[in-house]
Amino acid sequence: MKNFKYNIKIKFALLLVSVFLMQSCSDFLEQEPGMQTSITEQLKNKEGVFQAMRGMYGEIEAALRFAPFATYADLQGGNLKFSPSPEGTNKNQIIVPTGIAGIYGFNDLSEQSNLASFYSACYDIINQTNLFLEFADALPDATTAEKNQIKAEALTVRAYAHFLLSQVYTQNYDFTADASHPGLVYSKQSINAKLTYPARETVATTYSFIIDDITTAINLYSDTPLMAGPVYSYFNKTSTKALLARVYLSKKDWKNAYDTANDIIENSGVALMTSENYIAQWEQPDLPVSEVLLEFSIPRSSEGTVSGSMASTYGYTSATIYGSYVASDDLFNLYEADDIRKKLFLEHTIATINNLVSTPVKYNFTKKFQDNPGYVAFRLSEQYLIRAEAALGLNNPEQAKTDINTIRARANATLLNDTDNLQEAVFLERRKELCFEGHLFHDIARNKRNVSRVDGCVSANCSLTYPSPKFILPIPRSNINLNSNLTQNESY
Template identity: 55%
Template sequence: MKKYSLYIITVLMSFGFTDCSDFLEQETGNRSSVDEQLATKEGVVTALYGAYTSLENLLRSEAFTVYADLQGGNLSFSPTASGTNKGQISVSSNVENVYAFQDLALSSHFSSFYSSAYSVINQVNLILEFVPLLPNTSEQDQAAIQAQCKTIRGYVHFLLLQLYAQNYTYTTDASHLGVVYQTLTLNSGISYAERATVKDCFDFSISDLNDAISLYQQENTLLEGPDYSYFNSYSAKALLARIYLAQNNWEQAYQLANDIIENSGFTLSSSATYVEEWENTDAPINEVLLEFSVPRDAEGNVGASMSAYYGINSVTNYGKYVASLDLITLFEENDVRKKLFISNQLATLYNDELVDETYYFTKKYQDNAGYIAFRLSELYFIRAEAAIYLKNETVAMQDINTIKERAGAARITTTANLLAELLLEKRKEFCFEGHLFFDIARTHQNVERNQGCISNVCSLSYPSPKFVLPIPQSSININSNLEQNESY
């Protein structure tokens, strides 16, 4: 893989959008300023930077960033560092209801995520509307812009599906409710759409991504900055492989994963450098296909990063989230991934007395860490899982062992219980990276949170309506065609 050095991108974001609900309530006359800004290639490229900025903010929001690991059982909470509540362990107020599988439609912790996600979708839809009209813009540049926008659109809709719709195989024909798949810009006074079926939503996303992949160029000549900060043909293929896996389309998932592994030029980080690469917070690890890098100002100062939730600077200055003991106990003694945990003794309140207790933070998100969307290891897991269902257990075992050997963990020597072995290994490899709960739902497993769980509900049996979130009531108030999820 080509090694990129991180450098600062300074972009004046003159093009911006409010969240989706505010946008829908604007007067139509405000559209003229948008028309003016999108009338040139320069304005459209600036708008595309803006869409990436909005997407990075969306992914880095607390509720979404911790959701899959928190719900699945990889995360616990650190004690309060100081003040009258020093040592107390409590659920972050930003995820309190979600953690208990009791989010509320009227005051959902994800209400801003929902509206902001559709705002990002609307941004790229607006760009797509203007691209064919751009003067002095080559067909190659138009194609590059369209590829970026269609990939972002497919990605954000898939994120919404994971949160608000039951997994693809919840019904035999995927006819259950998905989300509104928005391919047109939203304007005041329009007739709002209903939620499409999950099958239709998957078909729409797959179509967007196939279109995008056909449009990508060999080299990115459109957007400045590290290539790993933007979608390209291989990270778009990685997304599509993830979607095919969620659809149980084993053949397509296998082929795409295999293509990326064999032809992308990316290689797995080595066992010798694995921990060191994670510790280097100014650039992602070598095998990253896409990282949404942290925002920086004109002087290069970081505005915010994932360390806000997972970082630790001292025993009195640290983030809210730590590894659960359920997770920590999964690692073998010689597993190099154990070195990615920072153990600290923190004052903890027990029976009105402060005692030192050990907590485990992650090195994955210290200092200037960005949001990692795709890395090569995932494609080995996708190929392996698809291979299991395609009755090619030899390839599946080889791919699982490739990751285990890199970690220094014991190889598997039998094809018995391959799926369980794969899911366990994937849980360890991608802890803190937002996979676990979605894998649990996708494979029809039960949630079992044990050590460190401080919710009234620590387990959740599949199937359950609580595997999905409520559509925020504020959005239903705007679009009366939206049907609420069961139990909310």
């Protein structure tokens, strides 16, 4: 995906931006400024579909890369704090970025939600997947295997987008005993087929649809990628199973979570990074770490110019060019002195104004997202930690300890000698190993824990007690207004 020439997105105007989906009414795919092609024309052959699918993956990357979503789980959970402004009238002051002020204070507004564009983008992507599913079987120049691969990727992306939305807009699966609390509008038809105003499913039904889409997709995948570019940039059978393992974990379906993660660990052919190359792998420019299962590559022009990456959020270039987000001491102090993961932090001293006094303060930027990093969606380390947590749920503490120790041994951290308090151990290991990869706040909710942000918290609300309606965000008001069947989340 790094070297595709066309910057194609299925572009719809904003009729259903305001309903429940950011899907559209204009029925056009835009190739270049001033050039538009009808959906029927674009999707009449396989090359047109491949071209549009590349654009869909580009839209996924864009939706995930930018704050507030890219920082949401780690900021809300307490892994992140803010660096001082590098220049301007607020130079050297700690200022909460305006684009995340609502969610950071656990008081996001439905009328001006910080993640409204993310909500819209996900449903736009979902609409695109439905178009691919509707057109795939009629492609005159595609083989059966190619048609199945198109459908497999479309189903997976549809499930993935719905799952991402569920993490932000629905309470954790067992918030109610039977998961009967509000879930999502689960879209299985493009608005090209029919304009509807559906109600939200329950969380139980939402997850059932997600899992059905994924398992159907797994049985359709072929071994031949559809599109040129790095294979790690597109969903395949292995990365789809990684998504499924994560969904099962979120559902606390321990048996299926264990079996799916175990299948990936045993049969994917992907190996964990070693202790010796762990830091070097994260430091290498442009390429993902070797254990990546899926990384959404950054957009590049035909000349190779990068238009944006996660470095804009987390990177450090110079004393006047750096990202707004740095590791909190709440996270940094969890690592033992000899833990090699401590070397994944870049320490820089920056003058910081506090109570009108400027003081040199040390900040820890992450090395995970320097240079031109892509968005790390799935990697093998997570599967070990999924298997560990699932093993614990299956009353197999020895396996849980073994998997936790596999990750700790690589990090040169102290190994667990017994099976005491393993639930806390796996929670903390996920926090350390998967930091800044979008997990912490969801892990807190899944484990029904409280949020406690200490170091660097500049919000009026630095803690959140579970359960709370503020563990999820409001559905944007514009969507509520135009779909009378779409109910708002509690407290919004």
